[in-house]
Amino acid sequence: xxxxWAEIFCQFLVGxxxxxxxxxxxxxxxxxxxxxxxxxxxxxSLYMIGAFATFSISKMIGGTYGFWVALALAPxxxxxxxxxxxxxxxxxxxxxxxxxxxxxxxxxxxxxxxxVKIVWGAEYRSVSPPEILKxxxxxxxxxxxxxxxxxxxxxxxxxxxxWLFTTRTKIGKISRAAxxxxxxxxxxxxxxxxxFSFAFLVGCYLAGIGGALVAPTVSITLGMDHTLIIEAFxxxxxxxxxxxxxxxxxxLIFGVTHSFGVLFWPQFAIVFPYMSVVIVLLLRPRGxxxxxx
Amino acid sequence: xxxxxxxxxxxxxxxxxxxxxxxxxAKAQGPIKIGIVDTYSGPPTTYTYDVRDAFKLAIDEVNAKxxxxxxxxxxxxxxxxxxxxxxxxxxxxLIMMEKVDILMGTINSAATxxxxxxxxxxxxxxIVTFSKSDKIxxxxxxxxxxxxxxxxxxIGKAAAAGLAKRPYVKYxxxxxxxxxxxxxxxxxxxxxxxxxxxxxxxxxxxxxxxxPELTPYLTAISxxxxxxxxxxxGGASMVxxxxxxxxxxxxxxxxxxxxxxxxxxxxxxxxxxxPEKVIGTSNYHFYYPDTPxxxxxxxxxxxxxxxxxxxxxLYGYLAAQFITRALTKAGKMDRERFIDALEGxxxxxxxxxxxxxxxxxxxxxxxxxxxxxxxxxYPFLIATDIVTIPASxxxxxxxxxxxxxxx
Numbered sequence: 132x133x134x135x136w137a138e139i140f141c142q143f144l145v146g147x148x149x150x151x152x153x154x155x156x157x158x159x160x161x162x163x164x165x166x167x168x169x170x171x172x173x174x175x176s177l178y179m180i181g182a183f184a185t186f187s188i189s190k191m192i193g194g195t196y197g198f199w200v201a202l203a204l205a206p207x208x209x210x211x212x213x214x215x216x217x218x219x220x221x222x223x224x225x226x227x228x229x230x231x232x233x234x235x236x237x238x239x240x241x242x243x244x245x246x247v248k249i250v251w252g253a254e255y256r257s258v259s260p261p262e263i264l265k266x267x268x269x270x271x272x273x274x275x276x277x278x279x280x281x282x283x284x285x286x287x288x289x290x291x292x293x294w295l296f297t298t299r300t301k302i303g304k305i306s307r308a309a310x311x312x313x314x315x316x317x318x319x320x321x322x323x324x325x326x327f328s329f330a331f332l333v334g335c336y337l338a339g340i341g342g343a344l345v346a347p348t349v350s351i352t353l354g355m356d357h358t359l360i361i362e363a364f365x366x367x368x369x370x371x372x373x374x375x376x377x378x379x380x381x382x383l384i385f386g387v388t389h390s391f392g393v394l395f396w397p398q399f400a401i402v403f404p405y406m407s408v409v410i411v412l413l414l415r416p417r418g419x420x421x422x423x424x
Numbered sequence: 425x426x427x428x429x430x431x432x433x434x435x436x437x438x439x440x441x442x443x444x445x446x447x448x449x450a451k452a453q454g455p456i457k458i459g460i461v462d463t464y465s466g467p468p469t470t471y472t473y474d475v476r477d478a479f480k481l482a483i484d485e486v487n488a489k490x491x492x493x494x495x496x497x498x499x500x501x502x503x504x505x506x507x508x509x510x511x512x513x514x515x516x517x518l519i520m521m522e523k524v525d526i527l528m529g530t531i532n533s534a535a536t537x538x539x540x541x542x543x544x545x546x547x548x549x550x551i552v553t554f555s556k557s558d559k560i561x562x563x564x565x566x567x568x569x570x571x572x573x574x575x576x577x578x579i580g581k582a583a584a585a586g587l588a589k590r591p592y593v594k595y596x597x598x599x600x601x602x603x604x605x606x607x608x609x610x611x612x613x614x615x616x617x618x619x620x621x622x623x624x625x626x627x628x629x630x631x632x633x634x635x636p637e638l639t640p641y642l643t644a645i646s647x648x649x650x651x652x653x654x655x656x657x658g659g660a661s662m663v664x665x666x667x668x669x670x671x672x673x674x675x676x677x678x679x680x681x682x683x684x685x686x687x688x689x690x691x692x693x694x695x696x697x698x699p700e701k702v703i704g705t706s707n708y709h710f711y712y713p714d715t716p717x718x719x720x721x722x723x724x725x726x727x728x729x730x731x732x733x734x735x736x737x738l739y740g741y742l743a744a745q746f747i748t749r750a751l752t753k754a755g756k757m758d759r760e761r762f763i764d765a766l767e768g769x770x771x772x773x774x775x776x777x778x779x780x781x782x783x784x785x786x787x788x789x790x791x792x793x794x795x796x797x798x799x800x801x802y803p804f805l806i807a808t809d810i811v812t813i814p815a816s817x818x819x820x821x822x823x824x825x826x827x828x829x830x831x
Contacts, residue, residue: 148639267673349637
């Protein structure tokens, strides 16, 4: 079979667009992991709630603006859910050991999964992309969906916003400081519990955005949380724990190797992203970029 | 005082004895009991609710006319949560505790095979309503199991018969990397190769079950420029594949075949966002065949439940018809006579007359191959250009059944 440069280029763009969704979700996961030291398995469930909420809101509003309103509101709903979870449960457990936290967040993910089933039922849901992003455009003879190009634009914007937040705002700087040395931040008279709560919500907000953005490209269904969270943890690990740019590099490696694997060796495409993870970990066991742990 | 105690204890005895005797006395004239074990939680409910609801509608109608053999029909459902072990214990509970006369279910092939083995031992008639493994009435078939649904062998034959009539030569196969996906792909491809030996398989892609993003797969397949693609997907991947086909414009450029792509269960959640021109097969459409019988069935279902019947509704309806007609023919609730009556029985249905083949207990269902299209007046896509592939072309031959059973 003849693969031209146009196909390779398009496949590259499609791979990057998938990476952008992974990046947004993983940046949130990594941020929580860095500041709070909580390996939050329930992060995938928040992403799922974001997707289901996008479905409900865009259906309720309807019309051309439905999706845009949902994109703005669904992540906020996720923040409300995570605020409740944080104040009721998480805030009491930050000092526990990691094994305990993994078990705890895993059980939270099961509870959230069942809540989704109660609220939205078990049927597949589907959100249509907004009118302007429907269909595909032809690039050098091969076609790329418009929505995927939109994702390639939105991903870096979210990245820049997060970077500005952590480097230019006071609360962002405190969060970063808490990631490096939380005792020191407490000694300076800053209310660490409050900082943690805020950082947690920022991370969850990103999971919500990821869920809202992925909604038009997939069938929204129970179980999408656990499919994602495994990939997300792998990405965060190869990128370097708690490092936002690491999450970006990890997502790009994951998305692009997958998409090229599919093009060149379709029978074994599933293996490629995991192979890349193994190779990275063999060469750099602590991740590609500097881990904050 | 003593006397009052005496009288009251006598009365109590009387009441207890009557209570004990009542069920026995009523048993002779009590209802005929049917047990349904199926998945009533999680994603499979998209399919199983329709089976149950159509079955109830048909049974209510029979009961309103006085039931069969002068007895009402009563049914009890159990949720197996799509798990083999739960399904088997629920089936046992229905048979031993609820004392059901006939068992029905399920949507999980592995669970169905397990329950089927159990029913064989207990000599309980078991009507399979949704599981697609061809082993159920093929290799593992026996006297007590019947199927009112299509199976992978039938799907393969139907798809091949339909595709062989089309001009495509270079094919690509893509699907979910699990048992159903591979069984479906092998079935379609084996039959197609036999009907049209010059077809070529130029490549394959398999993704993990539940893979969310299928766009890279479709762009890669486009690059290979096949004449047509056979998709072997089910469940949530159906919707993912259809969405990716729409977003990439894939369906516009390359003909794609997906079993059940034209089925209402797949098209309803997508609304008007489903791709057009996708070739699919299904046992049932609420708008086809355009006969008074089907129209009346679809209307009755919609009036009762406020939604259009999907393919499961046909299976539920068929199960009810076969059971009530066979009971009437048997003359009394005797399991062996019920089975004898059911073998070779023909019932009228929304898709015409359906025969329960005596040899392997497989209902002989026709298959409809159509193409998805937006049609004014429907808030979702429907199948058009429908070609009926008759049961005679769809059913595995009796020789094939004998061969897999090692006879």
